[in-house]
Amino acid sequence: MNKKIIYVILMALFATFSFMFTTQKVKADIDGVTVTPLIGDSDISDRFQIIGKPNSTRTLKISLSNFGIRKIRLRIVPTNATTSMDGKIVYTDNVKSGQYGLKYAFADMTKAQTISLMAGKTKDVSFKVKLPSGKIDNLILGGFNIYALESSVSGNANVPVWITDSNKPVGGIVTLHNLALDVMNKKPHIIVNLQNKELGMMKNVIVHMTVKRKSWLDRFNLGDKTMIADLTYPKVAPNSRIPVDFDQNTTPIKAGTYVVKGAARSGKATWTFHKTYTITQDQANNINKRCKGLIYNKTTTYILIVCVLVSLIFLIFWAIWYSGRS
Incomplete structure (x- = not known):
């Protein structure tokens, strides 16, 4: 059997078993890459949700799989959610504390990582998240922005991280x-x-x-x-x-x-x-x-040209009229 056909079959089986035994994947627009937050026992499977006390530390794990045919380098960057022009929640901006009244930036709670992922491989990446020392008033909407470092690979994936001191819904101003x-x-x-x-x-x-x-x-x-x-x-x-x-x-x-x-x-x-x-x-x-x-x-x-011409015509007629009187 042709080696290429064998490789395609193995990759298809790998994808099938990965789908059966992992939690819900986050939508990834990176070619050949899937991103899965390893939530554990929770009804929420598309994001991390932390209800924690100040100064506490949590460990978050993300599973990344490369179904492509080449090695890929992925950058995983913590940031805060922003609002796009079409009213969607996105995680593509580098958000710092102090912007738009933000007291705590998610980028200050954990560090960015870069990983290399071979074709057909899966890797779990852990992040230690240190919550701020002050009280969290309502909701910090953080997340991980994941993208490829190769210029030939476009797109990104996002894993939201909601941090709150309670589950009470709050509004905005x-x-x-x-x-x-x-x-x-x-x-x-x-x-x-x-x-x-x-x-x-x-x-x-x-x-x-x-x-x-x-x-x-x-x-x-x-x-x-x-x-x-x-x-x-x-x-x-x-x-x-x-x-x-x-x-x-x-x-x-x-x-x-x-x-x-x-x-x-x-x-x-x-x-x-x-x-x-x-x-x-x-x-x-x-x-x-x-x-x-x-x-x-x-x-x-x-309009300025017309005004100048009208002024010149007026001056000419005025000069003619004035010279006729003298």
């Missing part, structure tokens, strides 16, 4: 954090960052937001249009930003004063926002030069 600029797919974006500054997960957060650049052209109804966002975030992580994206497409970022207004609602709670931000010319230039296909609006230039 939404406030306005800042206005930021970014480049995505070589297009400029204005992002209004709200934040959940509390240690409580939120669900179904509805956001209505407007952004308007102030201009003297507003008097003639020729200024920039008001940008409007109506979004729903199914889930919002504790102590995380809530990004409200305004995709500019082919419109370049303009320097000036921007007025941000809006409201967020979750259940019966409602929060309103109204603040003014300034985008400098240097900030605008830094974003625009990294973008492609921008179309610049020349309305202001045309």
Whole structure:
């Protein structure tokens, strides 16, 4: 029998027995890799849940299997949950204590690890988690972000770790954090960052937001249009930003004063926002030069040219009239 066929059969059997005798796997978007949190006796099988006292230590184990045909190096990084633009809980950002009101960062409780995993092999990795010395008020939503170090292998897997002093559900509070600029797919974006500054997960957060650049052209109804966002975030992580994206497409970022207004609602709670931000010319230039296909609006230039021409015509007629009187 061909060696390649034998290898495929063995790998299929390996995958079958692994599925039968392990706990529920975490969805992994790394080609050929499965990730399984070894929970033990618990009804919860897709995450670790720690209810512990301050200064206590827990050991968490994750099983990783390589079903590919090549050796792979995996990086396992502890971090805190953040909220994506489409309202999902993600663990891809490097979160530090102090961000968005976060008192304790999961990255400070345990260390990142790098492992090498041969083709067709499984390895269990242990992490000692040292809980903070202070009281944990409600919920710390940490997790492990797992990704391959090889550039040819994309994707990542996440293993959530919920740390609490009780099982009581808690809510959050939404406030306005800042206005930021970014480049995505070589297009400029204005992002209004709200934040959940509390240690409580939120669900179904509805956001209505407007952004308007102030201009003297507003008097003639020729200024920039008001940008409007109506979004729903199914889930919002504790102590995380809530990004409200305004995709500019082919419109370049303009320097000036921007007025941000809006409201967020979750259940019966409602929060309103109204603040003014300034985008400098240097900030605008830094974003625009990294973008492609921008179309610049020349309305202001045309109006100035018309004003200059009208002024020149007026001066010419005035000079003719004045010379005729003398």
